[in-house]
Amino acid sequence: MINIFELQNGRLRQSQAVRRGDLAGKTPIWIDIVEPTEEESAWAHEQWGLDLETPEDLTDIEASARFYETDDGALHLRSDFLLDKNDDDHNVPVRFVLRGGLLFSIRDDDLPVFRLSRMRARTQPGHVADAMDVLLDLYATDVEYSADALEEIYAALDEVSHRVLGNQLTDEAAGEVLSAIAKEEDTNGRIRRNVMDTRRAVSFLMRGKRLTNEQFEEARQILRDIDSLDGHTTFLFDKINFLMDATVGFININQNKIIKIFSVASVALLPPTLIASVYGMNYEHMPELHWEYGYPFSIGLMVLSVMAPFIYFRRRGWLK
Numbered sequence: 001m002i003n004i005f006e007l008q009n010g011r012l013r014q015s016q017a018v019r020r021g022d023l024a025g026k027t028p029i030w031i032d033i034v035e036p037t038e039e040e041s042a043w044a045h046e047q048w049g050l051d052l053e054t055p056e057d058l059t060d061i062e063a064s065a066r067f068y069e070t071d072d073g074a075l076h077l078r079s080d081f082l083l084d085k086n087d088d089d090h091n092v093p094v095r096f097v098l099r100g101g102l103l104f105s106i107r108d109d110d111l112p113v114f115r116l117s118r119m120r121a122r123t124q125p126g127h128v129a130d131a132m133d134v135l136l137d138l139y140a141t142d143v144e145y146s147a148d149a150l151e152e153i154y155a156a157l158d159e160v161s162h163r164v165l166g167n168q169l170t171d172e173a174a175g176e177v178l179s180a181i182a183k184e185e186d187t188n189g190r191i192r193r194n195v196m197d198t199r200r201a202v203s204f205l206m207r208g209k210r211l212t213n214e215q216f217e218e219a220r221q222i223l224r225d226i227d228s229l230d231g232h233t234t235f236l237f238d239k240i241n242f243l244m245d246a247t248v249g250f251i252n253i254n255q256n257k258i259i260k261i262f263s264v265a266s267v268a269l270l271p272p273t274l275i276a277s278v279y280g281m282n283y284e285h286m287p288e289l290h291w292e293y294g295y296p297f298s299i300g301l302m303v304l305s306v307m308a309p310f311i312y313f314r315r316r317g318w319l320k
Helices: 040-047 056-061 112-123 131-166 169-209 215-268 270-279 296-318
Strands: 002-008 013-017 028-034 067-069 075-082 091-099 102-107
Touching: 002 040, 013 112, 028 067, 028 112, 028 131, 040 215, 056 296, 067 131, 075 131, 075 169, 091 169, 102 131, 112 131, 131 169, 169 215, 215 270, 215 296, 270 296
Parallel strands: 028 102
Antiparallel strands: 002 013, 002 028, 067 075, 075 091, 091 102
């Protein structure tokens, strides 16, 4: 799918190319290509001389070669954008080409950052003025979306905290908590990687000396926003580790309770075992052999020997 965006009266006007002729007679500032077919790739090559790369090609390049400028003055950037958290937690690679006042973006998934940026550019006059503005706005929106995703992690971890610290945690509940914590930790890590990639891209644009004074200030603001997010991701990592340690601690407590029961039972059964061993020796001159109540007496003695340790343990509070 090829989306064409033209600037009219300070707003972006979107149209979609369904055939080769839809690309002619337009003056776009942004061409957004999503999951291109072979036919659409051929259209892009014939119209703009653009060679479309697959996502596999985008992820196979060296990290140092993800931002570069070619001899014809075109800027090439490869950046990661966070996919919708409610659908699937992973980063989607997007390729940008900025050439001759025209921005190309090539991707394989519909991203919420692009939807939000398009909506703003369509409804707010003067939101973007050229292709560079569109690119900076996409990065700024990506930072905002990452901040929203961090807020969702805060809310999810608050709910987990109430479960961990509020009531007695069973082993089954502890397993569910550990699964939830691991999911939020993975999302937090992807957000941190995402904003790090955005920082590198914005820094590359600032070093290229192609930004106007207003655009340069906007890029600096994006970097300041990213710096503020770094502190939040670090705090979330610490909170996740605390909840993980607390959950594992409750699991150990539950296991220790089971071991304590076996330990108390083992100690309580030692005296009757000793008495049974003595009476099982069958001495020749053992008085109980000639006493009518000898064996009932031995059995009663074993019962009392069991009760005495339990009474002692109960008074010491070891059975609670």
